[in-house]
Amino acid sequence: MDTSYIIILALLLGALAATIPVALVLFFIGLIGLAFFIGIDPLIVVEVLYRSMDKFALIVVLFFILCGNIMTTGSIVQKLIKTANVLVGFLPGGLAMAGILACGFFGAISGSTVATVVAIGGFMIPALIEHRYPERFTVGVMTTAPILGVIIPPSIAMILYAMVTNVSLEAFFLTGFVPGFLIILAMSIYTYLYCRKQPDLKVMPKPTLGEALATLKESFWALMLPVIIFGGIYSGIFTANEAAVVACFYAFFVELIIHRDMKFSQVKKVVVSSAVTSSTLLFIVAGASVFGEYLTFEQIPNQIANAVVSNIHSQWIFLLAVGIMLLLIGMFMDIISATIILTPILYPMLARFGIDPMHFGLLMTVNLGIGYATPPLGVSLYIAGTVANRNILYVTKAVAPFLLIQLAVLLVLMFWPDLVLFLPRWLYGYGG
Amino acid sequence: QDDPTAAWQPSFDPSTAEHTYLLSNISHPAIEGVGVGYRIRDAVWERSDGRLYVDFRPLAQLGGERDVISKLRMGAVHGMLSSSVAAANVADTLGIVNLPYVVDTFDKLERFIGNEELFEEFRQSPRRSGIVAVDITSYGTYGWATNRPVRSLEDARGVNFRIAEAPVNVDIYRNWGLRFTVMPWPDVPQALQTGVINGLDHTPTVCNITGKFDVANYFTEVNYAQGLFVHLINERWLNRLPADLREILLDVIAEESAKSRELAQIQHEEQIADAKTKGVEFIPLSDSDRERLIEMAEPVYERWGDRIGADYLQKVRDYLEE
Amino acid sequence: MKKIMRAIDKALGQVEDWTLFTAVIVALLAAMANIVLRKTTDISFYWSDEVVRKVIFFTTFMGASAAIRRRSMIRIDAVPQLLPLLQKPLTVISHLTVIAFSACMMWLGTTMTLMVYDDPFARTSTLDIPEWYFYAVLPVVGGMMLIRTIIQALEDWMNFRSDDSSSPSGESSVADDSPASPSVINFKNPVQK
Ligand code: NA
Ligand code: NA
Numbered sequence: 001m002d003t004s005y006i007i008i009l010a011l012l013l014g015a016l017a018a019t020i021p022v023a024l025v026l027f028f029i030g031l032i033g034l035a036f037f038i039g040i041d042p043l044i045v046v047e048v049l050y051r052s053m054d055k056f057a058l059i060v061v062l063f064f065i066l067c068g069n070i071m072t073t074g075s076i077v078q079k080l081i082k083t084a085n086v087l088v089g090f091l092p093g094g095l096a097m098a099g100i101l102a103c104g105f106f107g108a109i110s111g112s113t114v115a116t117v118v119a120i121g122g123f124m125i126p127a128l129i130e131h132r133y134p135e136r137f138t139v140g141v142m143t144t145a146p147i148l149g150v151i152i153p154p155s156i157a158m159i160l161y162a163m164v165t166n167v168s169l170e171a172f173f174l175t176g177f178v179p180g181f182l183i184i185l186a187m188s189i190y191t192y193l194y195c196r197k198q199p200d201l202k203v204m205p206k207p208t209l210g211e212a213l214a215t216l217k218e219s220f221w222a223l224m225l226p227v228i229i230f231g232g233i234y235s236g237i238f239t240a241n242e243a244a245v246v247a248c249f250y251a252f253f254v255e256l257i258i259h260r261d262m263k264f265s266q267v268k269k270v271v272v273s274s275a276v277t278s279s280t281l282l283f284i285v286a287g288a289s290v291f292g293e294y295l296t297f298e299q300i301p302n303q304i305a306n307a308v309v310s311n312i313h314s315q316w317i318f319l320l321a322v323g324i325m326l327l328l329i330g331m332f333m334d335i336i337s338a339t340i341i342l343t344p345i346l347y348p349m350l351a352r353f354g355i356d357p358m359h360f361g362l363l364m365t366v367n368l369g370i371g372y373a374t375p376p377l378g379v380s381l382y383i384a385g386t387v388a389n390r391n392i393l394y395v396t397k398a399v400a401p402f403l404l405i406q407l408a409v410l411l412v413l414m415f416w417p418d419l420v421l422f423l424p425r426w427l428y429g430y431g432g
Numbered sequence: 433q434d435d436p437t438a439a440w441q442p443s444f445d446p447s448t449a450e451h452t453y454l455l456s457n458i459s460h461p462a463i464e465g466v467g468v469g470y471r472i473r474d475a476v477w478e479r480s481d482g483r484l485y486v487d488f489r490p491l492a493q494l495g496g497e498r499d500v501i502s503k504l505r506m507g508a509v510h511g512m513l514s515s516s517v518a519a520a521n522v523a524d525t526l527g528i529v530n531l532p533y534v535v536d537t538f539d540k541l542e543r544f545i546g547n548e549e550l551f552e553e554f555r556q557s558p559r560r561s562g563i564v565a566v567d568i569t570s571y572g573t574y575g576w577a578t579n580r581p582v583r584s585l586e587d588a589r590g591v592n593f594r595i596a597e598a599p600v601n602v603d604i605y606r607n608w609g610l611r612f613t614v615m616p617w618p619d620v621p622q623a624l625q626t627g628v629i630n631g632l633d634h635t636p637t638v639c640n641i642t643g644k645f646d647v648a649n650y651f652t653e654v655n656y657a658q659g660l661f662v663h664l665i666n667e668r669w670l671n672r673l674p675a676d677l678r679e680i681l682l683d684v685i686a687e688e689s690a691k692s693r694e695l696a697q698i699q700h701e702e703q704i705a706d707a708k709t710k711g712v713e714f715i716p717l718s719d720s721d722r723e724r725l726i727e728m729a730e731p732v733y734e735r736w737g738d739r740i741g742a743d744y745l746q747k748v749r750d751y752l753e754e
Numbered sequence: 755m756k757k758i759m760r761a762i763d764k765a766l767g768q769v770e771d772w773t774l775f776t777a778v779i780v781a782l783l784a785a786m787a788n789i790v791l792r793k794t795t796d797i798s799f800y801w802s803d804e805v806v807r808k809v810i811f812f813t814t815f816m817g818a819s820a821a822i823r824r825r826s827m828i829r830i831d832a833v834p835q836l837l838p839l840l841q842k843p844l845t846v847i848s849h850l851t852v853i854a855f856s857a858c859m860m861w862l863g864t865t866m867t868l869m870v871y872d873d874p875f876a877r878t879s880t881l882d883i884p885e886w887y888f889y890a891v892l893p894v895v896g897g898m899m900l901i902r903t904i905i906q907a908l909e910d911w912m913n914f915r916s917d918d919s920s921s922p923s924g925e926s927s928v929a930d931d932s933p934a935s936p937s938v939i940n941f942k943n944p945v946q947k
Contacts, residue, residue, distance in 0.1 A: 015851075016830050017830070017832070017833050018833070018844050018847050018848070019829045019830065019831045019833065019834060019844045019845070019847075019848050020829065020847065020848050020851045021827040021828060021829045021848070021851070021852070022828050022829060022830065023818075023827070023828070024851050024852065024855050025851075027855065028851070028854070028855070031858070042862060043862055043865060043866050043869070045858070045862060046859075046862045046863055046865075046866040046889065046892060047866065049815075049892065050811060050888065050889060050892070053807075053810050053811035053814045053815075054807045054808070054810075054811050055807060055810070056803050056806055056807055056810075058810045059781070059785065059806050059810060062778065062781075062810060062813065063782070066778070237789070237793060238789045242785060242788075242789055245782060245785040245786050245789065246786070246789065248782060249782070249786050268771070268775050271774070271775050271778050271779065272770075272771045272774050272775050272820075274778070275774040275775075275777075275778050275813045275817050275820075276774070276817045276820045276821050276824060276826065277826075278813065278814075278817065279813055279814045279815075279816070279817020279818050279820070279821055280817070280818075280821045280826055280827060280828050281828075282810070282813075282814040282817075283814055283815075283817070283818045283821070283827075283828075284828060286814060286815075332830070333830075334828070
């Protein structure tokens with residue numbers, strides 16, 4: 001390896017550890033690489049910053065964040081939780097299952113995990129503890145189930161992967177449903193087995209048909225949101241990118257006019273805070289583009305690909321090795337930066353190992369998504385920790401069994417591509 | 433799915449070269465007008481005895497076209513096979529090839545390039561931005577790929593066309609009175625599949641190679657323009673190259689581009705034949721419809737004539753109509 | 755001194771909030787109109803794509819300035835968590851980096867804007883707007899970030915906070931996909947309504 005690469009790597013890790021904003025770390029290292037190591041006019045970074053944001057696909061980041069904020073400000077979130085509760089709340093461990101299912105519902109609308117932790121966990125953790133669920137179990141389940149936010153489409157991580165690789169976003173979105181369902185199922189089974197042995201648990205009464213219908217009726221407008229998003233995409237009314245716009249319009253309409261749980265005076269604040277949140281993510285994408293520009297000029301992705309290809313010869317070993325690597329990276333890096341930086345490096349290798357790019361993209365999303373709940377830098381751990389008023393060590397122990405379940409699902413998905421690709425093949429005629 | 437760039441590794445070791453010419457293109461090297469980059473690379477390497485390496489990066493490896501144009505201006509990228517649509521952003525005169533029924537056939541393209549006086553004005557036009565246009569390659573003739581048969585202008589009115597993102601194309605479609613959507617190229621497959629758009633303004637070669645004919649089974653041969661890549665070079669970089677290498681590079685570009693235009697015409701016909709075997713129907717546009725398209729485009733010639741130079745435009749049109 | 759800083763802080767905050775709000779709403783309306791009109795009429799809102807792209811660009815960089823005010827720039831702060839002693843020096847390094855970035859934006863951004871200004875062909879691809887307008891956003895935002903960061907550095911050292919900068923904690927983190935950023939870790943009650 002060239003010494004300049006080692007300098008760059010050391011700079012990268014050192015600067016990240018020094019609490020310098022991630023976007024700026026990537027920007028400056030890219031600038032140093034381009035201007036000093038390659039000798040390109042530093043003006044190029046201005047061009048890259050501008051063009052990296054001049055992309056229509058990024059519309060989804062802004063508008064799905066806005067949509068999530070509208071729903072949290074209004075009452076769509078509570079209604080989704082209520083519905084989940086009516087469906088499974090009466091089973092042993094039912095309230096916890098309802099929490100998992102609500103994460104699934106919310107995931108089908110929101111694009112992010114943190115939004116899901118805040119929106120669902122914030123309501124469910126106090127509710128579960130009130131119903132005498134063991135606290136450690138409660139924290140564990142509500143910290144890990146929000147991974148459904150990035151696995152069940154729409155998903156910001158999947159959108160960025162599709163943007164970098166040019167795979168069809170509509171088809172790629174379809175890969176997330178089966179894995180999302182498997183995670184809901186696996187976590188619910190564990191919950192059922194665990195809660196059966198808990199004599200103290202308050203079990204909810206089985207709702208009457210009338211009550212169930214009343215809840216469904218109350219939640220009708222909220223439940224229509226995913227229907228509109230996916231119905232519109234797959235019937236050709238709008239593209240997957242445009243879906244975010246329609247979702248925002250619909251959410252505004254429902255909260256302001258139907259539910260009236262949001263006031264017009266709140267609109268500006270919700271819009272501005274969503275724009276700032278979106279900006280903190282996209283600013284990283286912009287910084288990563290400058291860094292990526294350096295990598296491209298140096299042809300580093302090709303060099304890494306050649307090194308990997310000449311040392312690994314089996315598809316399975318490649319998938320396992322990358323899986324472990326992503327797990328480690330996910331512990332220290334957020335899913336946005338990791339997707340933007342790693343996809344251009346990993347993508348060129350897929351063809352050589354005969355791996356389907358959509359299958360791989362989904363594995364990468366699940367893999368990095370797990371990183372939300374892994375120490376030392378899992379955001380979900382910190383958020384759940386503050387909600388439950390517990391320290392990071394406690395939360396880490398609490399999430400362990402659930403992370404093992406998710407890793408097991410990941411392994412199944414890794415070695416059984418049909419599970420992931422079956423929906424896009426069936427519904428979209430995807431040839432991969 | 434094979435990695436399209438893997439088969440195109442150079443057969444020599446470029447690390448010993450004294451100079452590197454970094455050449456970018458957005459499209460797929462299976463298209464003759466793009467693949468020429470690799471043939472330029474190999475011919476230059478041989479003729480310069482390994483002194484000049486043409487580092488060709490197709491498939492938008494160095495970024496989108498507007499992006500690369502800026503990098504070309506500042507010299508971070510040295511050369512670019514720029515689509516003629518994007519090239520109009522470097523100098524208005526380069527956009528002359530995008531106007532409807534001006535350089536609309538392979539023959540007219542050859543005659544345009546062959547006319548010393550007219551082509552020289554075209555080549556020099558971007559010098560203000562520190563760029564020279566040295567040559568042109570082709571990827572076929574523009575028409576409409578649609579998912580329902582378009583046999584006349586009336587049929588076309590019911591279609592929502594995706595067109596390239598450029599003021600001149602917007603202008604053309606507005607004057608033709610057709611529905612159109614401006615959409616980034618990566619969104620096209622989904623949009624075509626789901627019906628967000630049901631027509632595509634492109635060439636048979638590109639539609640066939642990139643699989644657009646899988647969904648859009650009809651192609652109306654509007655033949656209103658040639659799909660071209662304009663070979664742009666940063667002038668400062670070119671002037672700093674030793675004179676002998678500069679001569680080799682420019683000679684090879686001229687020779688290989690001329691060859692590639694012949695190959696592009698063959699490819700155009702082959703791709704049409706191939707598409708026909710897959711069941712794509714090719715529909716000629718009637719002469720009267722063609723006349724109407726030219727008539728309706730009159731404001732376009734006027735508006736762009738002002739920007740390109742009305743005299744020059746008229747000279748080119750007259751010469752090519754002879 | 756404090757008064758002047760507060761006034762500047764507040765004025766910048768107003769600029770950020772209102773331009774962000776307007777830009778997002780314009781993009782939302784343009785994109786929605788395009789979807790609706792495309793399916794129901796013959797009208798082509800062909801320029802909505804460009805409007806959306808420019809809004810994304812604008813909000814990202816204007817939002818970055820606002821993110822500094824809200825201290826919600828995404829960063830990895832494991833080290834000061836483990837070694838609180840390093841908190842102060844690392845904060846200084848971090849502020850200096852932001853200042854260096856602002857300087858880069860002002861210098862490189864201005865150079866680039868002037869270059870593009872001189873090029874009559876550098877216009878946007880559908881609306882034909884001179885492109886230097888957009889490049890000019892970068893040096894302007896660079897200047898705003900510089901002022902913001904200086905105010906914050908002063909706040910950190912003089913240990914006072916101007917009213918406007920202490921926006922309700924967590925407000926901007928409702929849907930934040932960030933790693934362990936201070937704003938995420940510190941916010942007390944994420945369900946506050
Ligand atoms: Na989701
Ligand atoms: Na993490």
